[in-house]
Amino acid sequence: MDLNKYQSLAENLVEKSKKLGSQEAEVYIIGSRDLTIEVSNGQIETMKSAETYGVGIRVMVDKKMGYSFTSDFSEDALNECINQSIQNASKNTPEEANALPEKRENYANLDIYDSSISQTPVEEKIEIALDIERYARKYDPRVKIIENCTYQDSEYSTIIANSNGLSGSYKGAYCGAYAFLVAEENGDNQTGFDVQYSLKFNAIDPKKIGEQAAEKAVRMLGAKNIGTQKATIVFEPYVATNFLGIIAPALSAEAVQKGKSLFAKKLGQDVAAPQISIIDDGQMPGGILSAPFDGEGAPTQKTSVIEKGKLKTFLHNKYTATKDGVSSTGNATRVSFKSTPEVGTTNFYIDKGDISREELLKDVKKGFYITEVMGMHTANPISGDFSVGASGIWIENGEFTTPVRGVAIAGNISELLKSVEAVASDLTFFVGKGAPTLRIAKMTISGS
Amino acid sequence: MLNERDLREVLEVALSHGGDFAEIFIEKKRNTGISLEADRIERIVSGVDVGAGIRVLVGENTSYAYTNDISKEGLKKVAAIVAKAGKESKKDVTINLKQIKYTTDLDIVKMPDSVSIDDKVELVKRANAAARKFDKRIVQVTAGYGDAVQEVIIVNSLGELVQDTRIRSRLLINSVASAGDVIQTGYEAVGGFAGFELFDNNVPEEMAEKAARRAVLMLEAKPAPAGKMPVVMAAEAGGTMVHEACGHGLEADLVQKNLSVYAGKIGQKVASDIVTVIDDATLKNKYGFLAIDDEGVPGQKTVLIENGILKDYMYDRLAAMKENRESTGNGRRESYQDRPIPRMTNTYIAPGKSDPKDIIRSTERGLFVKKMGGGQVNTTTGEFVFDVAEGYLIKDGEIKEPVRGATLTGNGPEVLQKIDMVGNDLGFAIGTCGKDGQGAPVSDAQPTIRIPELIVGGILND
Numbered sequence: 085m086d087l088n089k090y091q092s093l094a095e096n097l098v099e100k101s102k103k104l105g106s107q108e109a110e111v112y113i114i115g116s117r118d119l120t121i122e123v124s125n126g127q128i129e130t131m132k133s134a135e136t137y138g139v140g141i142r143v144m145v146d147k148k149m150g151y152s153f154t155s156d157f158s159e160d161a162l163n164e165c166i167n168q169s170i171q172n173a174s175k176n177t178p179e180e181a182n183a184l185p186e187k188r189e190n191y192a193n194l195d196i197y198d199s200s201i202s203q204t205p206v207e208e209k210i211e212i213a214l215d216i217e218r219y220a221r222k223y224d225p226r227v228k229i230i231e232n233c234t235y236q237d238s239e240y241s242t243i244i245a246n247s248n249g250l251s252g253s254y255k256g257a258y259c260g261a262y263a264f265l266v267a268e269e270n271g272d273n274q275t276g277f278d279v280q281y282s283l284k285f286n287a288i289d290p291k292k293i294g295e296q297a298a299e300k301a302v303r304m305l306g307a308k309n310i311g312t313q314k315a316t317i318v319f320e321p322y323v324a325t326n327f328l329g330i331i332a333p334a335l336s337a338e339a340v341q342k343g344k345s346l347f348a349k350k351l352g353q354d355v356a357a358p359q360i361s362i363i364d365d366g367q368m369p370g371g372i373l374s375a376p377f378d379g380e381g382a383p384t385q386k387t388s389v390i391e392k393g394k395l396k397t398f399l400h401n402k403y404t405a406t407k408d409g410v411s412s413t414g415n416a417t418r419v420s421f422k423s424t425p426e427v428g429t430t431n432f433y434i435d436k437g438d439i440s441r442e443e444l445l446k447d448v449k450k451g452f453y454i455t456e457v458m459g460m461h462t463a464n465p466i467s468g469d470f471s472v473g474a475s476g477i478w479i480e481n482g483e484f485t486t487p488v489r490g491v492a493i494a495g496n497i498s499e500l501l502k503s504v505e506a507v508a509s510d511l512t513f514f515v516g517k518g519a520p521t522l523r524i525a526k527m528t529i530s531g532s
Numbered sequence: 533m534l535n536e537r538d539l540r541e542v543l544e545v546a547l548s549h550g551g552d553f554a555e556i557f558i559e560k561k562r563n564t565g566i567s568l569e570a571d572r573i574e575r576i577v578s579g580v581d582v583g584a585g586i587r588v589l590v591g592e593n594t595s596y597a598y599t600n601d602i603s604k605e606g607l608k609k610v611a612a613i614v615a616k617a618g619k620e621s622k623k624d625v626t627i628n629l630k631q632i633k634y635t636t637d638l639d640i641v642k643m644p645d646s647v648s649i650d651d652k653v654e655l656v657k658r659a660n661a662a663a664r665k666f667d668k669r670i671v672q673v674t675a676g677y678g679d680a681v682q683e684v685i686i687v688n689s690l691g692e693l694v695q696d697t698r699i700r701s702r703l704l705i706n707s708v709a710s711a712g713d714v715i716q717t718g719y720e721a722v723g724g725f726a727g728f729e730l731f732d733n734n735v736p737e738e739m740a741e742k743a744a745r746r747a748v749l750m751l752e753a754k755p756a757p758a759g760k761m762p763v764v765m766a767a768e769a770g771g772t773m774v775h776e777a778c779g780h781g782l783e784a785d786l787v788q789k790n791l792s793v794y795a796g797k798i799g800q801k802v803a804s805d806i807v808t809v810i811d812d813a814t815l816k817n818k819y820g821f822l823a824i825d826d827e828g829v830p831g832q833k834t835v836l837i838e839n840g841i842l843k844d845y846m847y848d849r850l851a852a853m854k855e856n857r858e859s860t861g862n863g864r865r866e867s868y869q870d871r872p873i874p875r876m877t878n879t880y881i882a883p884g885k886s887d888p889k890d891i892i893r894s895t896e897r898g899l900f901v902k903k904m905g906g907g908q909v910n911t912t913t914g915e916f917v918f919d920v921a922e923g924y925l926i927k928d929g930e931i932k933e934p935v936r937g938a939t940l941t942g943n944g945p946e947v948l949q950k951i952d953m954v955g956n957d958l959g960f961a962i963g964t965c966g967k968d969g970q971g972a973p974v975s976d977a978q979p980t981i982r983i984p985e986l987i988v989g990g991i992l993n994d
Binding site for chain 2: 124127128129130131132133134135136137138140149150151152153154155156157161165168171172173175176177179229231266273274275309312313314341342343344346422423424458459461462464466467468469470471472473475489490491492493494495496528529530531532
């Protein structure tokens with residue numbers, strides 16, 4: 085994608101929007117080239133490639149906001165998009181805090197574009213996917229079914245311009261690979277998966293992905309239900325990131341301003357155990373979601389949201405920041421060109437602690453090491469209530485004993501954060517979210 | 533727009549290196565979305581997404597590519613990329629196209645395009661006012677309206693050329709109630725393969741009151757109990773359980789990969805005698821209605837389980853080709869950016885003979901589920917969960933105090949075998965089903981049913 089060409093198109097569309105009746109206008113253009121290779125049983129099952137682009141236009145008419153998008157870049161379609169956006173604005177409610185970020189002279193120069201991602205021949209990428217499967221099967225003969233081993237990459241360009249004279253663009257790329265597989269023994273089937281995403285092509289490690297996915301499936305063979313009881317809970321990093329997904333929306337200033345956050349009115353207070361620090365870092369080196377600016381052109385930054393258990397700040401975009409009289413934290417995020425910039429997280433993680441995973445497990449007399457939760461999306465980010473299906477491995481006297489499945493755990497996020505007893509040093513990222521192993525005080529396990 | 537000759541040429545490029553099947557899926561989708569929150573309209577978003585996906589099947593392997601450039605040149609470029617999957621050297625192919633017409637009487641009374649933005653805005657405002665009026669403990673209301681008009685052209689190397697228009701509308705209401713430190717929510721949604729007339733029978737005020745009532749009720753509810761117990765699910769609770777406990781496991785792609793507990797069990801007893809499960813795309817105006825699926829195959833009614841016996845799975849073309857049989861019209865995709873895969877449409881447990889009141893009356897103790905939320909399943913192990921949005925304890929055959937925050941979990945085949953009462957009623961609910969990262973509009977339904985034991989994910993008292 086020719087950045088200069090689209091940068092001028094964006095600036096022209098801003099001008100046109102102003103001529104057609106908007107006082108403020110913003111044009112966001114995204115273009116990407118994507119590749120996905122899925123293999124199974126030593127064969128390419130699906131190869132998917134794409135080149136797509138789209139534009140989203142946000143306008144303000146008398147402080148009323150309207151939005152429209154199109155993936156058709158013909159002149160007629162772009163004009164229609166502007167008109168539609170202005171028409172949508174005219175039906176909206178005026179809001180004083182509606183504002184666009186100010187002009188910036190320059191943005192941080194981040195290492196987020198590895199040209200070898202797009203330049204590496206597709207044959208090598210296929211080989212990565214095939215290698216994952218080979219390593220998984222070699223790890224243990226009980227690995228019988230490969231749902232898929234996948235390599236994926238994307239090269240993208242983002243362009244933004246607004247009527248404050250803000251204009252910016254960047255090019256980025258990421259790649260990743262994952263495996264979903266099944267181990268089988270005595271008629272018992274158990275699933276395992278592993279995933280790795282990186283900004284560097286060379287960092288992808290098919291051996292690690294294949295072996296870890298295999299290990300996760302094999303260790304669950306023979307899993308049984310257990311009786312209903314209370315026990316110490318340990319979250320594997322992946323499970324902890326699942327819970328972070330429920331915490332994230334409650335830390336957005338938008339949720340707070342609307343009375344929809346369990347953290348509302350708690351600024352400056354202890355909301356978690358002192359071992360817990362939660363950070364959002366839009367410029368994290370190596371972070372998949374790192375970018376020089378956010379979804380509306382505000383510079384990204386590193387924000388300590390919860391520091392040693394204390395709630396320090398909420399995450400903001402321009403609108404919520406204007407409303408609260410603070411600065412944007414660079415957390416305007418967009419799902420795609422089809423959506424307005426909302427408040428979201430970038431590279432969002434629970435900071436690592438200072439003990440090893442082994443030390444964290446050592447003191448557990450009777451506990452449940454949870455490796456998978458089901459139905460996390462049904463947890464309620466407003467009330468904080470959650471009740472999810474869980475599987476994992478039983479712990480006795482600091483040692484893993486037998487695999488457990490088909491049970492459920494329930495509680496409330498506020499209480500959960502406060503009852504964290506220990507945080508390990510093994511911070512692991514799963515795309516945009518990261519967490520170390522966490523040990524939690526006793527919780528109810530619902531079983532047979 | 534492209535004419536038949538252009539489409540034929542593109543298909544011929546796609547098959548120029550061999551391959552067993554080629555297909556072009558062209559889509560133009562116009563959306564409108566309106567959201568209200570904090571007593572004011574927040575977002576009015578509309579737009580159009582245009583694109584095409586082309587695939588070539590070589591044996592059991594798929595090559596797929598998509599683009600926003602739907603000019604003849606743009607499509608030929610994409611066709612040349614997917615053609616490389618063919619193993620043969622360059623060859624000439626000739627395809628003859630015939631337009632296939634499906635006459636469907638869609639009954640769309642008020643096309644979304646013909647309804648003014650003002651009327652759509654009014655709808656969410658009415659919902660907001662009604663929810664807030666219901667109780668002063670309602671502190672926040674979110675209402676979202678959405679409509680989509682999707683025009684598709686599907687053309688394939690079998691010579692079939694099919695055009696279809698899908699119109700969907702929906703309204704979602706979420707109300708938040710707060711008292712002291714407790715904050716709870718209530719959610720209601722309606723959606724259909726329908727235009728704006730959908731809201732003639734689904735009055736926003738009534739939906740909003742339901743959502744508000746639930747949020748307020750949950751403020752006073754105690755945490756759900758923990759452990760195994762009998763569960764009665766009301767018809768109005770929706771069909772999340774059947775969707776998760778057996779629906780996904782009956783999708784042929786998962787079955788063929790042996791990723792389903794239901795694999796290899798056709799003709800076998802997989803559920804109790806009183807259980808019949810059906811997927812029916814032909815239910816007019818339901819959210820999962822399809823005149824034709826996203827591969828150009830007519831939507832149909834498929835009996836999956838009949839009186840406990842497993843009869844059939846849900847197929848798309850690829851899965852059907854692997855078994856040398858016909859697709860069941862379940863090939864769906866989220867957009868031109870996705871390859872089609874077997875998906876559910878409108879899935880339900882057929883009504884039985886019991887009076888719903890008798891089902892409750894004959895249950896000594898347990899949990900009564902009045903409304904289900906979302907769910908998830910691991911089709912390989914059969915384990916599933918679903919969320920209870922509104923639940924009550926049953927004591928001595930009567931519905932007692934409300935409980936909150938419960939997920940129910942069980943193993944699909946085990947639970948289906950245990951169902952011991954099926955009511956003579958039927959209730960539908962809508963949802964967006966996720967699989968392989970693709971969302972699909974579906975509806976699910978069930979009569980009132982009883983499961984003698986299911987694990988309730990609650991809290992133990994100290």
